[in-house]
Amino acid sequence: MAKTPSEAPRPVNFDRIARPYRWLEYGTLGPLLQRTRVYFLPQMLDCRQALVLGDGDGRFVAELLRRNERVRVDAVDTSGAMLALLERRARSERVTTHRLQAMDYVPEAGTDLVATHFFLDCLTQAEVDALALRVAGGLVPGGLWVVSDFRIPAGVMRWPARFYVGMLYRVFGFLTGLHVRRLPDHVAALTAAGLTRIGLRRRLFGVLTSELWRADGNGVLQ
Numbered sequence: 398m399a400k401t402p403s404e405a406p407r408p409v410n411f412d413r414i415a416r417p418y419r420w421l422e423y424g425t426l427g428p429l430l431q432r433t434r435v436y437f438l439p440q441m442l443d444c445r446q447a448l449v450l451g452d453g454d455g456r457f458v459a460e461l462l463r464r465n466e467r468v469r470v471d472a473v474d475t476s477g478a479m480l481a482l483l484e485r486r487a488r489s490e491r492v493t494t495h496r497l498q499a500m501d502y503v504p505e506a507g508t509d510l511v512a513t514h515f516f517l518d519c520l521t522q523a524e525v526d527a528l529a530l531r532v533a534g535g536l537v538p539g540g541l542w543v544v545s546d547f548r549i550p551a552g553v554m555r556w557p558a559r560f561y562v563g564m565l566y567r568v569f570g571f572l573t574g575l576h577v578r579r580l581p582d583h584v585a586a587l588t589a590a591g592l593t594r595i596g597l598r599r600r601l602f603g604v605l606t607s608e609l610w611r612a613d614g615n616g617v618l619q
C-alpha cells in the first residue's frame with residue numbers, strides 16, 4: 398500500500414551540513430577519517446574508471462584525481478550542495494557528477510573502481526544488499542571496491558563504540574533526516590555479491606575500518 402505523506406520517511410538531505418561537514422569531522426576525529434579514506438589509494442593508481450558513491454564534499458575524489466592522473470570519475474550523491482563542493486574541490490573535466498539515489502545509478506561500462514566512504518552506513522541492510530549486487534555486477538573482473546566505515550568491534554570497546562555510533566546516528570538523523578539507526582553488514586553484502594576482501598586496516602580501537610575488495614577473489618594484500 399502506498400504511504401501517505403505523513404507516514405513516508407522524510408527524504409535524507411545533507412545540503413544543510415555540506416559546508417560545515419569538514420569542520421565537524423576535524424573537530425571530532427581530526428585527520429582519522431581522511432586517513433581511513435585514502436589508506437588504499439596506492440592500490441588505485443592503475444584504475445581508469447571510478448564510481449564514487451556519496452563522496453560528500455569531494456575530498457576523496459580530489460585526492461584520487463591528484464594521485465591518479467588518468468582516472469575518470471562518476472560521482473553520485475543526492476545532495477546538490479555536496480556535489481557543488483565536490484566539483485569546486487576537484488576542478489577537473491575528468492569528473493562527472495550525478496545527482497541521484499545511488500540505488501538508481503547504473504555503472505559505466507568498464508568501471509574498475511567503486512568507492513564508498515562513510516556512505517553505506519546511510520543505507521538499510523536491504524539497500525546495501527541490493528546496491529552491492531547491482532554495482533558489483535557492473536565491475537570489470539579484477540575491479541576494486543574500497544570501503545571506509547564505522548564498525549562495532551568485539552570486546553570491551555563494543556560498548557563505547559555502540560554509544561558513539563548511536564550518538565552519530567541521532568545527530569545525523571536530526572540534521573539530515575537520515576532514518577537509518579544501525580550499521581548495515583556491508584561485509585555480508587559484498588561477500589554475497591561475489592567480492593573478496595583483499596585488504597583491511599582498522600583504526601581507533603577497531604571502530605574505523607578501511608577495506609579493499611576485489612571482484613575476482615584472487616590473492617590477498619598484506
Ligand SMILES: C[S@@+](CC[C@H](N)C(=O)[O-])C[C@H]1O[C@@H](n2cnc3c(N)ncnc32)[C@H](O)[C@@H]1O
Binds near residue numbers: 451452453473475
Ligand atoms: C555521511 S556522508 C559521507 C560523505 C563522505 N563520503 C565522507 O567520507 O565523509 C554521506 C553522503 O552520502 C550522500 N547520500 C546519502 N544517502 C544517499 C543515497 N541514497 N544516494 C546517494 N547519495 C546519498 C549524502 O548526501 C552525503 O553526501
